[in-house]
Amino acid sequence: MTVLIRHALLLCICLVAGINSTHALQQEELDNLRKHISVLQKELEKTTESQSEAADELRESERTISNSKRKLAELSSQHRAADHTLEKLRQQGQQIERDMQSQQAMLSKLLYQQYLGGKQEYFKLLLNNHDPDQTAREMRYYEYIARSRSTWLNMLRVNLAQLNEVVQLTQQKSGEIAALQAEENAQQKILEKDKLARQQVINQFAQQLKQQRHEIGRLQRDENRLSQLVAKLSKMLTQKKGKGVFNNDKLPDNRFDGKPFEQLKGKLTLPVMGEVVNKFGSARPDSTVLWRGLLLRAANGQPVKSVAAGRVVFADWLRGFGNLLIIDHGKGYMSLYGNNETLYKQVGDILRGGDTVAAVGNSGGNEDSGVYFELRHRGEPLDPIKWIAR
Numbered sequence: 001m002t003v004l005i006r007h008a009l010l011l012c013i014c015l016v017a018g019i020n021s022t023h024a025l026q027q028e029e030l031d032n033l034r035k036h037i038s039v040l041q042k043e044l045e046k047t048t049e050s051q052s053e054a055a056d057e058l059r060e061s062e063r064t065i066s067n068s069k070r071k072l073a074e075l076s077s078q079h080r081a082a083d084h085t086l087e088k089l090r091q092q093g094q095q096i097e098r099d100m101q102s103q104q105a106m107l108s109k110l111l112y113q114q115y116l117g118g119k120q121e122y123f124k125l126l127l128n129n130h131d132p133d134q135t136a137r138e139m140r141y142y143e144y145i146a147r148s149r150s151t152w153l154n155m156l157r158v159n160l161a162q163l164n165e166v167v168q169l170t171q172q173k174s175g176e177i178a179a180l181q182a183e184e185n186a187q188q189k190i191l192e193k194d195k196l197a198r199q200q201v202i203n204q205f206a207q208q209l210k211q212q213r214h215e216i217g218r219l220q221r222d223e224n225r226l227s228q229l230v231a232k233l234s235k236m237l238t239q240k241k242g243k244g245v246f247n248n249d250k251l252p253d254n255r256f257d258g259k260p261f262e263q264l265k266g267k268l269t270l271p272v273m274g275e276v277v278n279k280f281g282s283a284r285p286d287s288t289v290l291w292r293g294l295l296l297r298a299a300n301g302q303p304v305k306s307v308a309a310g311r312v313v314f315a316d317w318l319r320g321f322g323n324l325l326i327i328d329h330g331k332g333y334m335s336l337y338g339n340n341e342t343l344y345k346q347v348g349d350i351l352r353g354g355d356t357v358a359a360v361g362n363s364g365g366n367e368d369s370g371v372y373f374e375l376r377h378r379g380e381p382l383d384p385i386k387w388i389a390r
Contacts, residue, residue: 059317061198062363066323068191069342069359075187079180086173093166100159202365220289222320230326230334231379233313237328252305253354261308261329268307268387271337272360272371274298280383292381293336293374300341300369304358307335312349312357321372322363327351332379338372339364 252269270276274296278284282291306327313334314326321338325345328334341361351357362369375382 057201058198058365061194061201062322063317065191065194065198065341066343068187068194070344072184072187072191073344075180075184079177079184082173082177082180086170086177089166089170089173093163093170096159096163096166100156100163104156223289223292225319226321227379229314229318230376233326234332234379237313251354252307254309254352257309257353261331261333264308265387267389270296270388271305271307271373272296272298272302274370280385293372294384295370295372297368297370298360300360302360303356304337304340304360304371306351306353306355306357308353310351312345312347312351315343315346320364322366323361325358332377334376336374336376339366339370
């Protein structure tokens with residue numbers, strides 16, 4: 001038996017060590033991924049044009065707005081969770097108080113009965129010439145009363161201790177909520193300041209931004225830059241692993257999670273409820289540069305959903321596409337979401353289909369709010385229309 005116990009303990013230790021080792025490897029892989037992508041981003045920035053161009057003036061302000069809104073969303077989520085916990089604690093405290101009132105009432109009845117009878121009842125039962133069986137039954141009855149009193153007293157003590165603990169936790173959680181509220185207010189002020197700074201940049205460079213939107217050479221450079229980014233990401237991930245009318249009243253969900261991405265052709269849903277304003281492969285307005293994806297016009301701040309399960313491999317500002325998020329779906333398939341106001345997810349985050357990944361915006365110097373959506377396979381753009389359920 002001792003040998004079996006020893007083997008069981010060794011097995012448990014090995015399992016725990018294996019879990020810790022797996023977690024460490026996953027964290028190391030994530031850190032390496034973020035490091036490589038950070039290097040890639042710096043390389044792209046070094047090879048771009050002069051930093052004095054209008055779009056580059058927007059970069060820091062739009063990055064900051066995205067970070068501020070992501071932080072605000074995280075604080076709001078923590079606030080909601082804390083409120084939920086506080087409400088549960090209050091309900092628990094109320095239930096304990098009700099239980100204590102019931103226990104106190106029962107205990108009062110028992111004490112009152114004992115007061116009326118007192119200890120002399122035991123002697124009366126013994127001295128009276130009653131039937132011995134009846135006397136035994138009545139003695140047992142008094143014993144039950146004494147046990148009940150002890151039980152109710154113990155329950156009352158336990159509940160009192162629980163109530164004190166709940167009161168302390170409630171006070172602690174209330175303090176946490178107050179701190180979160182203060183931090184939310186501070187973050188909101190920072191966000192308003194960031195938005196004002198961005199608007200000042202837009203006002204300052206309004207004419208220049210307008211010209212750049214239709215400048216063929218710039219549009220082509222933006223497209224080339226995105227293609228280079230996707231190609232390098234695909235190569236990096238491959239090496240790592242080697243080692244019409246559409247139903248716009250729905251948003252992506254997780255019903256296809258677990259299926260290979262190539263099997264989802266004709267089944268996907270657009271990442272945001274909006275109007276498709278262009279055709280894949282057609283020329284952009286007043287230029288010969290072709291659309292490699294879909295521009296979905298939508299209200300500012302609307303949630304942008306991941307079209308399928310995957311992992312975030314890029315979440316940063318890119319010239320011409322603003323706050324851009326790229327999701328790797330495996331086997332060389334990627335989805336791209338550009339011009340967002342806020343990026344809620346970061347590099348390395350694992351996603352399910354339908355997860356909110358961003359918020360609609362017009363970052364990157366666009367006039368209208370919306371999302372630029374692309375699908376790519378091994379770096380080559382795919383027509384999203386053919387992948388969307390009609």
